[in-house]
Amino acid sequence: MIRILVGARMALSLVPALATVLGLSLATLASGQEAYPTRPITIVVPVGAGGSTDSLARALAEHMGRKLGQPVLIENRPGAGATLGAAQMVSTKPDGYTLTMVPLGVFRMPYLSKVQYDPMKDLTYIASVSNFTYAIAVPAESKWKDLAQLIADVKASPDRFSYAGSALYTSNHLLMAELGRVAGLKWTFVPYKGDAEAITALLGGHVQIVSATTTVLPFVESGKVRVLAVGGAEPSPYFLGVPTLKQLGYNVEMLSPLGIGGPAGLPAAVVTKLDRTIREIVEDPAFAKQANQLGMELAYRDHRAYTAWTQATFVAEKTIIKRLAGE
Template sequence: MTFSLQSIKTITLPALVAGLLVGAPAFAQDNYPSKPITIIVPYAPGGTTDLIARAMADSLSRQLKQTVVIENKSGAAGSMGANEMVNTKPDGYRLALSPVGIFRQPYLQQTRYDPIKDLTYIAAFAEYDFTISVAADSPIKSVKELVEYARKNPGEIDYGTPGRFTGNHVVMTELGTAVSAKFTHIPYKGDSENVGALMGGHIKTSVVSNSVIPFVQSGKVRILATAAETRPAAFAQYPTLKELGYPVVIRSPLGLAGPKGLPDNIVSTLEKAVKVAMDDPAVIKVLKDYGIRTDYMDAAQYTEFAQKTFEEERSIVERMKQES
């Protein structure tokens, strides 16, 4: 029996197409999500970031009609989620919270991940702010006074942070560079210890994030300025360093990322869901309770931010190391 070339094509082409469809990965399908999603939170349970993540997960669950589970993996300076993404299948069922520190960590130690090559940035939704604060009874009344004293007395202005190479540390490193003044860094184990040292008179100033709010409300701490681009709602009565004439803006967005190769349809689905969640009253309440502001970046904007920030962190870390 013989076959013409045309008959062979007729027989084999449908089989070939069927074979390709059978072999196609499940994550290329349009029915995402069809099972529970896990979000890795790179911090311990009960903290501010964890509570924000859980509120966001609840909102995403309602929108996507699937359970969104939080898995806490603390350590490695908040980069455990990014580490996890390296070997994660890009099907959208295992994601990670992505704090800004993941762009700094590769310059400090060897990491499993490359923040540009190994992650897909989905959306950012919240932002922490940093304050330069003093004790309520401090004779320092402004950033100008702080800078002038530091210039005249190099190294005598010490400042506390919740640790070396944190965003808090970056703030004063960049301010010192901008004004040609030397400050002395005193790292603590966390914001609680840092603020305690400030109120106890052990240090002259501190860089504290949104956790400073209760101490300001109780009259124990005064804020001199924030390192935000514009005045955040939670700190509306305080100037930014930028508006005071100091070119220091330190951003600390919180976002959602997945492994490299995450398909566009999955990114789009999650990106839109995050956007909707930012209008969820439950999410808004948690953010407001802790003085955290919403700050949305879609996938394209967040990816651009990641690339720009990772490049900038190289020189920032070099300056921080020289200071220390």
């Protein structure tokens, strides 16, 4: 046994320091929390590996790991309309060590099929990271130089024109369905497995119009495709000079943010730390460069703003889906 003896004066001088240490220890024990994080964090990505969403998640995880001082791992769980991450949060311990990427489908799928989660009760929304840009495009050799010309022709010949997009009830589809409703158009949606197939159909003359993400950008740059409008709240930096639908007088906006969420009941201190970390990463030029290379627009919303957006979006999705299903 090793004993350390100190003089009375030294012992008295240590009393304040010991009290501080004991106070902190007792506070930590009382809260039941350690300094977060003390071990690796996992982010569930509800899509397959290799795509732009997965690549963005991996870049985010790399930056988070450096800032938080712990590895941040990616677990891909594709399927069920990209909702398996949200479903996993139902049975996940709310300690901040298992999170999920949250795509728009989390708020749409409950109106399309039975899901194993309630988006308003089972998740904590930490922050949004990026946003998909949806473009309405036509072949470059077509006669349509702007959206007004295209809409005039569609109105003049109901049911003659068709547009391609990636699968039924995706944002590509809903953007065009809403435009058709607002503008009074009768056109046909032709679903494909993804943007690449939809663009191929456009270039092959199988459809006259395509609704796609920035996947279409290389074809714009090569002079094969012309973008007439974008569906975001603001003009896209990827399609310079192209107006939004709202700027053209059509009250249609299709936002599709990607955010980070966790299980319900996530401690406020954990949410705050993760939110602050994500904000710092989004503001980092190195991360912005990576996102730009993936064709992803950064769109940060803090915990409160993102939570409010999810609540409003869940209500709006019900209206859109019910209206579309009734047509």
